[in-house]
Amino acid sequence: MKIFTHYDIIDLNIEPIQCYKWVSNMLEDKGNVILPSKISMRPTEGIFYNVMPSLLPQYNGGGIKVVTRYPSRKPALDSQIMIYDYKTGNIKALMDGNYITTMRTGAVAAHSIKLLGKKNFNKIGIIGLGNQARATLKVLLSLFPYRKILLKLMKYKDQHLLFQEYIKNLSNSDNIEFVLCDSYEDVVKGSDIIISSVTYFAQDICEDNCFDEGCLVVPIHTRGFMNCDLFFDKVYADDTDHVKGFKYFNQFKKFAEISDVLSGDAEGRMNDEERIIIYNIGLSMHDVYFAEKIYQIAQLKEVGQEISLDSPKDKFWI
Numbered sequence: 001m002k003i004f005t006h007y008d009i010i011d012l013n014i015e016p017i018q019c020y021k022w023v024s025n026m027l028e029d030k031g032n033v034i035l036p037s038k039i040s041m042r043p044t045e046g047i048f049y050n051v052m053p054s055l056l057p058q059y060n061g062g063g064i065k066v067v068t069r070y071p072s073r074k075p076a077l078d079s080q081i082m083i084y085d086y087k088t089g090n091i092k093a094l095m096d097g098n099y100i101t102t103m104r105t106g107a108v109a110a111h112s113i114k115l116l117g118k119k120n121f122n123k124i125g126i127i128g129l130g131n132q133a134r135a136t137l138k139v140l141l142s143l144f145p146y147r148k149i150l151l152k153l154m155k156y157k158d159q160h161l162l163f164q165e166y167i168k169n170l171s172n173s174d175n176i177e178f179v180l181c182d183s184y185e186d187v188v189k190g191s192d193i194i195i196s197s198v199t200y201f202a203q204d205i206c207e208d209n210c211f212d213e214g215c216l217v218v219p220i221h222t223r224g225f226m227n228c229d230l231f232f233d234k235v236y237a238d239d240t241d242h243v244k245g246f247k248y249f250n251q252f253k254k255f256a257e258i259s260d261v262l263s264g265d266a267e268g269r270m271n272d273e274e275r276i277i278i279y280n281i282g283l284s285m286h287d288v289y290f291a292e293k294i295y296q297i298a299q300l301k302e303v304g305q306e307i308s309l310d311s312p313k314d315k316f317w318i
Contacts, residue, residue: 002304004095004294012297016139019107019290026289027111027238030259032058033285037241046071046200052284056292060086063288065097069199075131076199077101083291093295093304097287100294104286106135108238109195109218112280114143115261116236117193118214118272125152125191127184127205128198129163132220136195141170148175154187155180185210192216196224217277225277233274236261242281 026033034055041049048069055062063083069076079097084090113121126133137151151167153160160180167173181187184205188194194217196205201224208231211217217232219225229235229248235255237243249255256266258278269276298304 001091001309002093002095002295002298002306004093004298004304006096006098008298008303009096009099009294012294012301012303014103014294014297016103016107016135016142019103020110020139020143022290022293023104023107023111023286026283026285027108027259028262029058030257030283030285031263032056034062035239035283035285037239038282038284052282052287054284054288055086056285056288057086059289059292061288061292062086063284063291065101065284065287067097067101081287081291083288083295091309093291095291095294097291100287100290102131102135103139104290105132105220105280105282106137107139108280108282108286109136109220110139110143112218112236112258112278113140113193113195113216115258116269116276116278117216118269118274121192121216122148123150123152123191124193124195125154125181125187126163127154127187127194127196127224128220129153129156129159130197132197133163133195134166136197136218136220137167138170141167141173141176146175148177150177150179152179152181152187152191154184155182188215193218196220198224211275213275214272215275217275219277219279222279222281228275228277231275232277234269234276235279236276237279238281238283243279246279 036053038050038052050067053064063081065079065081067079079101081095081097083093085092164178167176188206188210197220199221204227205224208227217225217228230251233253235252236258238258240257260266261268
């Protein structure tokens with residue numbers, strides 16, 4: 001099998017628009033994937049182990065991702081992915097999962113914004129300005145390279161300044177303006193799109209009247225917007241099983257999976273007045289598909305270290 005490090009994958013220089021296309025392919029093909037619900041083990045508050053398997057028979061692939069979070073670790077989140085040959089069951093690769101997790105999550109968020117954002121949106125509020133927000137904007141700006149966009153950034157330490165510099169250094173940043181905000185209310189009010197990539201909120205961050213008509217809320221880590229579940233016009237998710245345990249699930253006005261919107265079995269945004277929230281909890285089919293594609297690209301470029309686990313060759317070996 002091959003081992004791919006974080007920097008092996010980074011050095012492949014995968015274009016953000018390619019990440020968007022991979023996400024789109026899998027969302028459209030979700031019905032053909034074997035996709036159990038992820039297992040989340042939380043030994044203490046703030047620490048988790050998420051185990052996320054999936055099989056992609058149509059691509060002769062399958063795999064599993066393990067994500068861990070330890071608040072005292074830097075970075076707090078870490079992940080690894082194993083992929084297999086579906087026909088033989090043989091392991092093909094073990095790879096660092098941090099790039100894949102970040103870019104597929106950012107691409108999924110950008111996909112949701114393109115699909116469910118109101119027409120000609122141009123004011124985007126962002127809370128949480130780490131790698132996840134960077135990935136989301138990197139993909140989103142590749143989808144709308146000529147649109148004038150106002151980014152409303154929630155101040156936090158020096159991250160808002162670092163985020164500004166990151167965006168300014170992107171090749172398609174000429175049409176971007178910035179507003180620095182001192183409160184969550186300032187970020188949310190007047191924004192067409194609200195993106196939150198903060199991993200933990202103890203409670204909802206804004207009153208109902210902060211959310212303008214037509215806004216789209218994209219809470220990447222789901223926390224902080226439970227009040228929206230009760231009065232927003234529509235709620236979407238990447239997978240029903242991931243959200244059916246939400247406190248207000250049975251009180252959503254309208255609910256559908258994104259894959260059903262793409263297939264035409266459910267309606268998406270119908271006008272520029274609807275308030276919409278989208279919960280993309282994270283599907284391992286994206287991780288495994290990304291890993292398969294990266295494996296193929298790396299094979300062509302002869303990247304990665306080949307090792308053997310020296311598995312038994314005989315039926316009786318003990």
